[in-house]
């Protein structure tokens with residue numbers, strides 16, 4: 001028997017009505033523990049919708065504070081949050097939306113030292129990070145610990161999303177083996193982004209996370225979804241697991257996490 | 269007819285309107301096993317059409333829809349395999 005309150009039945013009725021969700025699926029959502037790496041452009045909209053969906057525990061890793069230049073796209077923060085830690089700000093917004101959700105803030109940057117102790121309390125991970133060192137660290141840690149991961153990135157008018165199910169499909173390194181060397185990445189001056197773009201990509205990631213929780217539909221597993229906002233085109237590109245991949249390949253060489261050096265923080 | 273049907277569970281959701289009539293029916297049914305029979309009491313007339321229609325489309329069998337008094341109806345359904 002379900003133990004939904006009258007309020008929960010009303011709040012989640014549009015989910016419960018879906019044959020693919022129902023009371024069973026909603027209960028899974030309410031019990032799920034999702035770790036959001038970053039409450040920035042991608043994490044902000046994802047956190048908002050996952051909280052609305054009733055995800056039981058939302059962990060937010062972010063060591064940054066809310067700045068005015070974030071508000072062009074990071075919709076979970078507002079003027080009153082300027083200067084606050086982003087996780088804290090996200091928690092306060094979510095408290096006003098849905099008190100079923102427990103928000104846990106990790107007000108620090110992920111490193112090879114702290115990532116496993118944080119990951120162990122979560123079932124699914126969303127990478128909404130703004131830098132290569134963290135992106136690779138999260139990918140490697142998820143592969144090594146077998147946690148499903150949604151990874152997303154945005155740049156100017158372009159975005160991409162992929163879902164990584166360790167042991168079942170390729171990882172981020174199968175696609176891009178190493179982080180680009182310094183000087184090959186966009187400089188801070190080139191790092192503009194249309195504000196709605198991370199909204200689109202972050203919500204696609206949140207959708208994948210809900211599908212993972214529900215075990216429904218076809219994931220972007222082995223498929224990279226690429227979105228061009230100017231042309232308004234979506235494309236999916238097949239990605240195979242690379243047998244030579246240093247972390248998920250047949251003879252992995254990465255057995256310990258790497259803290260790559262950071263070049264320029266562009267703060268998506 | 270309902271005299272012969274063994275009811276495994278009964279819910280009274282008088283006062284509820286669509287779509288909550290179906291939401292509550294569905295929640296009750298989800299907690300039951302395939303083949304079991306659920307009786308739902310409603311007092312919201314549109315529910316006597318909407319609830320059976322959706323139950324059917326989701327693979328359940330409608331055994332009976334009938335008025336039981338001045339303002340109340342019963343919907344009796346057998347849970348499908350889906």
Ligand SMILES: [Zn+2]
Nearest residue numbers: 171174245248
């Ligand atoms: Zn790989």
